[in-house]
Amino acid sequence: MKRNATAVWNGSLKEGAGKLTTQTTTLKDTQYSFKSRFEEGVGTNPEELIAAAHAGCYTMQLTAYLSEDGFKVESIESKCDIDLQEGTIVTSHITIHAKIKDIAEDVFQQYVTKAEKNCPVSKVLNAAISTTATLG
Known part of the structure; x- marks a missing residue:
């Protein structure tokens, strides 16, 4: 069994943002960012x-x-x-x-x-x- 996910990032680390999509599309263009990772922002990390x-x-x-x-x-x-x-x-x-x-x-x-x-x-x-x- 093999599974995959894709991450796409646009912009700089602090001002940019990314989207995550899993093979099953349970996550589909799910946003993540510096703020959602290290501060209080919308999205996952x-x-x-x-x-x-x-x-x-x-x-x-x-x-x-x-x-x-x-x-x-x-x-x-x-x-x-x-x-x-x-x-x-x-x-x-x-x-x-x-x-x-x-x-x-x-x-x-x-x-x-x-x-x-x-x-x-x-x-x-x-x-x-x-x-x-x-x-x-």
């Missing part, structure tokens, strides 16, 4: 998109592990926080709230850690990756 990718990938990986072993996943909600410092993404932290039938807390935490280390987006990030997970 690369770090927000990485956070979305990491949260989505992680949630699917955790669900796969749990389902493969016969656990009934009612819901998993994952929020990813990306920390960009001095031009480098230094951390990606995922907070998970899950409803899973008949699973012990310690067993659940083992799956959380396994997914943290093995989701494809975790593997591609050169950042400290951490998770906090609660069952409820």
Whole structure:
């Protein structure tokens, strides 16, 4: 499987603006800019998109592990926080709230850690990756 996205930028870094389009067109000419990345502007930014990718990938990986072993996943909600410092993404932290039938807390935490280390987006990030997970 291969996926792609296209970025087009016009103008200087601070005054210019860009548009992002994904292969599926879920994002189609979605605007991004210096302001949306470093200040308060309309549009998205690369770090927000990485956070979305990491949260989505992680949630699917955790669900796969749990389902493969016969656990009934009612819901998993994952929020990813990306920390960009001095031009480098230094951390990606995922907070998970899950409803899973008949699973012990310690067993659940083992799956959380396994997914943290093995989701494809975790593997591609050169950042400290951490998770906090609660069952409820």
